[in-house]
Amino acid sequence: MSCYAAPTPTPTPTPTPSVPFSATAGQTLPAYNPIADSTLRQNPAANVQSANIVPCSSGDGSPFQRLVCDSLGHMLPIYGENLLNFAAASDVEVSADYPVGPGDELLLKVWGSVDLSSRLVVDRNGAVFIPNVGNIPVAGTPFGQMNNVIGKAIAVYYKDLKIAISMGQIRSIAVYMTGMSKVPGRLMVNSNSTLLNAVMAAGGVGPQGSLRKIELRRMGQLIGTFDLYDLLLKGDKSKDLRVQSGDVIFVPPVGPQVALLGTVKQPAIYELKGGESAHDLLLLAGGETILNRAGLVQVEQIKDRKIRSAKTVQQADLATFKLSNGDILKWTELSLEYSGVVNLRSSLGLAVREAWTPGMKVSDLIRSPDYLLTPKYWANLNQGIFTAAQAGGEQDKQIRTLTQQVGQEINWEYASIQRRDPKTFVATLIGFNLAKALQKDPKADVELQADDVVTIFTRNELRAPAATQGKFVTIEGEVAVPGVYQLKANETLQDVVARAGGVTDEAWIFAAELGRESVRVQQRKSLNEMADEMEAAALELQSKTLQNATMLTGGDLAAKGQSALGTAVIAKIRNTQPTGRIVLGVAPDASELDLPDAILEDGDRFFVPRKPSTVVVAGHVFNRNSAFLFNSNKTLADYLNMAGGFKEGANQDQVYVMRADGSIMGSNNKGWMSGNALNQRALPGDTIIVPQELDKKTWVKGLMDWTQILSNFATGIAAISVLGD
Incomplete structure (x- = not known):
């Protein structure tokens, strides 16, 4: 003889009180979201995917639950069905x-x-x-x-x-669960149990069973009944009855049922005893919530057991409205509309509603510019200060923080008013100049209407004209006042250098560096494309060499060596970081007045160095990467001799010089130094590079000339790092 184990109650879907009453039959809707609902109304074709609608299951729940689901679009729980599995009878105190x-x-x-x-x-x-x-x-x-x-x-x-x-241990007795119990049959409980203990131990009442009149029978006689609503709604179990061995607990079929949903405290399906009014049922549900909208209650009924009908009932008449089996009542939700207010908002954390008064203007709503500086605005500013402090000497990070802060500033040139027509609900947008409105300019200080929404923007949110955008350049080196300067409209390099106090006596304009992010990106792209082209061609040449070789000859070994060299060069090209430097093209004896009238861009960096005192010789020479003191009387050839001259294998016909201004100097249209060109006077900061001689049959000559490689590097030390070895 085994003791019956109570089943685990099936979870009941949480009711959704604010789903539209006219939901499509056979669908389950999520919790109402007014913002999402507005989006769906604007784009009805997106309803199914956006709302994540799930069909009601025809096999779940009681017939009345399925009827409610077909009507409302979602399942509604039966009141009390998930509240009965509190404790097993063995937990009951003697x-x-x-x-x-x-x-x-x-x-x-x-x-x-x-x-x-x-x-x-x-x-x-x-x-x-x-x-x-x-x-x-x-x-x-x-x-x-x-x-x-x-x-x-x-x-x-x-x-x-x-x-x-x-x-100690209490004896067990057998009772019998019958009728519409969730699991009818013989149930073992302890002898101290009551009718309620037995019902809970059995997992509760089935969906077709009554909670209002559970009977206890003994020896064929009715001992008493128990209304579970007394316990669930009032906490009263005074009418609970103790069971004895052999007792029968009978759960009769459920009585008339009515569904309540919407803005009531306990939306569910309720069982009637008979004669209750809609007001009585509302009390069973705990009353209305604060979100209830005063006025009408929507009612669906089964008429003459033939058809379904719908009507509305005044909330004031609920006390006299008698309920019928199968009624569905919905209390409507309070409107989200604000009456007689104007709204002010911005992405800086501003969200204000104020009472509207006739004749009210923008300047009456925004009393001063400080009114727009919210705690979020100051938090952003403080965070920028903290970030800059953490950056320490990281100048790029500090400048980036500064420009971001400027982007978060209020856009004083433009703000908008969203206005809705009270009859057609069509929205219009009215733009105005915020700065002029606060100065009470009659054209900009727009008169507001009730329910207007005033929106304030930041400079990051709307792309303002270039002349009004915050742009910054960095001026460094041999200038009177190095710093970060905000650009004015169409300001040139000469203009900003003048604002920085001009250059010092130690400045060398010829070697000045102008770096630009857009140029750096283009240089990086060119380097990648060149490396890809060289790599593809190298693989093709290697493949041809292997196809033609029957045995590994000395020439093949040389080819393999050149191939390894090419692979190393390609790797260096990929790893090289371009500088974004622009060659200014001024003469070695140029002054700040000779700087080009170039319009600067946001993020440009201009560095004026001191005149260097050395000349560097790199590449295939005996004393490679040597730096020699500059002597204005010496030629390029003199410095090559000072570096020990050419090593064996040096390409003497393709020597080139990189000037301090970033340019590459040559004597012919290919850019190479040769013959008498090496007899030119050297300049401070010159870097003389001597490439290695490469077999013209190897991959380098088969791919491109050194001139092409240098042109892709554009300027700077990048070429030295790759070709100087």
């Missing part, structure tokens, strides 16, 4: 009036002249046995009197004793 019977266990403790601790089990004859005392009849004795009964029996044999008795 009361003082509990009649002890066969199978019960008593825990006895005796102290005084004798110490005793014993577990006493009531036998089939209704007695417990205590050594040296004998059998003591206890069957039928209320548990609250057990101390007196056993105490008197022991006192006959022992004096000056104290005893304490508690209940």
Whole structure:
């Protein structure tokens, strides 16, 4: 004989009180989102995917639940069905009036002249046995009197004793769950259980069962009934009945049912006892929520068991409106509309509603510019200060933080008013100059209407004209006041250098560097394209060499060496970081007045160095990468000789010089130094590069000339790092 285990209740879908009443039949809708709902109304074709609608399952729930689902688009729980699995009967505390019977266990403790601790089990004859005392009849004795009964029996044999008795294991009894119980059948519960304990241990009442009139029958007689709503709604279980072995608990079929949803505190399907009004049912649901909209209640009914109808009932008439089986009532939600207000908002954390008054203008709503500086604005500013402080010497990061802060500033040139027509609900947009409005300019200080929404923008949110955008350049090196300067409209390099106080006496304009991010990006792209082209051609040449080779000859070994060299050059090209430098093209003796009238861009960096005092020789010479003090009387050839001259394998016909201004000097249209060109005077900062001689049959000559490589590097030390080795 096995004890019945209560099943795990099936989770009930959470009701969605604010789903539109006219939802499509057979669909489950998510919780209402007014913003998403507005989007769906504007784009009805996107409804299904955006709302994530799931069809109602025709196999779940009671017939009335499925009817409600077909009407509303989502399942509604039956009130109380998920509130009954509180505790098993074994957890119930033994009361003082509990009649002890066969199978019960008593825990006895005796102290005084004798110490005793014993577990006493009531036998089939209704007695417990205590050594040296004998059998003591206890069957039928209320548990609250057990101390007196056993105490008197022991006192006959022992004096000056104290005893304490508690209940151990309680005997199990069989009761029978019948009718519309969730799982009908024989159920084992402890003998201290009540009707409610048994119903909870059995997992509750089935979806077709009644919660309002559960019957307890004993020996064919009706002992009493229990309304579970008394417990669920009032916390009253005074009418609960104790069960005995062999009792039958009968769950009758569910009575009339009515569905409540919308802005009530407990949306669900409720069972009627009969004669209740809509107001009575509202009280069962806990009343209306604060979101309820005063006015009408929508009602759907089954008419003459033939068709379904719909109507509305005034909330004031709910007390006299009698309910019928199958009614569906929906309390409507409070409108999200604000009446008689104007709204002010911005991405800087501004969200304000103020009362509208006739004749109110923008300047009345925004009393001063400080009104727009919200805590979020100051938090952004403070975070920028903190970020710049953390950057320490990282100038790029500090400048980037500065420009970001400028982008978060208020756009004073433009703001907007969103206005909705109260009759057609069509929205229009009115733009105005915010700065002029706050100065009460009649053309910009627009008169507001009720429900207007005024939006303030930042400079990051709208692309303002280039002349009004915050642009910054960095001026460094040999200038009077190095710093970060905000550009004015169409300001040139000469203009900004003049604002920086001009150059110092140590400045060398010829070698000045103008770096630009857009140029750096283009240089990086050119380098990548060149490396890809060289790599593809090198692989093709290697493949042809392998196809034509029958044995590894000396020439093949040389070709393999050249191939390895090419691979290294390609790798260096890929890893080289271009500078974005623009060659200014001024003469070696140029002054700041000779700087080009170039319009600067946001993020440009201009560096004016001191005149260097060295000339560098790199590449295939005996004393490679040597730096020599500049002497205005020496030629390029002199410095090559000072570096030890050409090593074996040097390409003497293709020597080139990189000037301090970033340009590459040559004597012919290919850009190479040759013959008398090396007899030219050297300039401070010159870098003379001597390439290695390469076999004209190898991949380099088959791919491109060194001139092409240099042109792709554009300017700067990048070419030296690749070709100077």
